[in-house]
Amino acid sequence: DTAVSQTPKYLVTQMGNDKSIKCEQNLGHDTMYWYKQDSKKFLKIMFSYNNKELIINETVPNRFSPKSPDKAHLNLHINSLELGDSAVYFCASSRLKQDKDTTQYFGPGTRLLVL
Amino acid sequence: GNSVTQMEGPVTLSEEAFLTINCTYTATGYPSLFWYVQYPGEGLQLLLKATKADDKGSNKGFEATYRKETTSFHLEKGSVQVSDSAVYFCALSLMSGGSNYKLTFGKGTLLTVNP
Numbered sequence: 481d482t483a484v485s486q487t488p489k490y491l492v493t494q495m496g497n498d499k500s501i502k503c504e505q506n507l508g509h510d511t512m513y514w515y516k517q518d519s520k521k522f523l524k525i526m527f528s529y530n531n532k533e534l535i536i537n538e539t540v541p542n543r544f545s546p547k548s549p550d551k552a553h554l555n556l557h558i559n560s561l562e563l564g565d566s567a568v569y570f571c572a573s574s575r576l577k578q579d580k581d582t583t584q585y586f587g588p589g590t591r592l593l594v595l
Numbered sequence: 596g597n598s599v600t601q602m603e604g605p606v607t608l609s610e611e612a613f614l615t616i617n618c619t620y621t622a623t624g625y626p627s628l629f630w631y632v633q634y635p636g637e638g639l640q641l642l643l644k645a646t647k648a649d650d651k652g653s654n655k656g657f658e659a660t661y662r663k664e665t666t667s668f669h670l671e672k673g674s675v676q677v678s679d680s681a682v683y684f685c686a687l688s689l690m691s692g693g694s695n696y697k698l699t700f701g702k703g704t705l706l707t708v709n710p
Contacts (some may be wrong), residue, residue, distance in 0.1 A: 511695055519684055523700040525627075535695040570638060574696065581646070582627050582696040584690045588638040 481536075483507050484587035486571050492593045493561060501556045501590045503571030511552035511575045513584060514546060517568040529554050530576070561594045568592070597622045601685050601701035607677070608708050609673055616670040616704045618685035619660075623635075626687035628652075628661050628668040633682045642683070675708045682706070 484505045493499055494581045514526040528536035533550040560584040602617040628641040643652030648663035657672045685701040
């Protein structure tokens with residue numbers, strides 16, 4: 481019954497590897513997001529998709545490539561991992577604006593550690 | 596650009612003390628405002644929200660009022676519990692990319708409540 485789920489919860493890998501994080505929402509939302517939380521807990525948006533279409537790309541390195549196979553899924557693939565990529569990555573979803581409700585609901589996060 | 600400023604933490608209180616966490620914002624437009632909470636080792640949970648001026652959001656004894664004249668959304672609780680220990684994030688939501696809304700977060704305030 482989880483609303484927004486992410487896998488894996490923890491990911492430990494070596495520099496230079498390629499890895500993917502998966503996200504699924506069962507809320508029937510049209511919009512999905514990826515956020516990055518750094519070691520100081522600061523949260524910043526990376527991408528936003530609307531019905532499988534990329535809408536927001538916040539100057540993220542092109543080693544990061546989001547993919548949305550359908551509106552319930554938004555995956556994040558990271559190539560050539562670097563030490564600075566170590567962070568917690570959160571997926572979120574929301575409805576398209578309805579009655580001014582733009583609330584985003586977050587997944588549990590994926591804790592990525594690059595060694 | 597849009598930004599959110601929260602009071603610096605950490606905040607340490609005794610159980611049953613009164614809590615205020617200040618939050619002010621700068622925005623080009625009329626944002627929706629949110630408080631999210633992150634318990635240790637967990638993801639972000641929506642605590643409360645307000646979508647227009649003078650709205651009051653409330654949940655679990657927490658309250659915040661959208662003050663347009665002072666561009667503020669301060670979080671308050673009359674009597675905190677040990678279980679309220681967490682990081683609290685203030686955030687605003689505005690349209691970006693033409694159709695989607697992105698959250699801009701404050702830096703978070705760590706609250707520790709001692710018995």
